[in-house]
Amino acid sequence: MADKHQEYLAAREKWVHEDQLINHRLTWLLVSQTLLFAAYGALLQTPDDRPYFSKICQMLPVIPALGIGVALMLLLSIISACCALHILRKKTGFLLAVSDNTHFGGLIAPILLPLFFVGAWAWILIL
Structure with a gap:
């Protein structure tokens, strides 16, 4: 019983770490895009x-191209963290989020937000 509890705590710690990485990457995205839009x-x-x-x-x-590059780079790193969360949940079998659907719903914004910035910069480049 104690081993299962320790396994759960270790898995939960990894889960929280990946979740924090997503948060940090979103912060980097918002700060970088704000600065680039202001410079533009x-x-x-x-x-x-x-x-x-x-x-x-x-x-x-150059600024919109840089904005697209940064947004895509951060999107890839956010998707990597999402994959790590998925693998962790499947590997351990622990219920680390409310449900798969709820967890997926919570990841929609971190995944779509970089794509919206890519679209905005692409629109600026096209116009």
């Missing part, structure tokens, strides 16, 4: 008569 907006406000205006114009497509 600031560059758009640059008057034509400024020195280095041509260089600033060359930077404009």
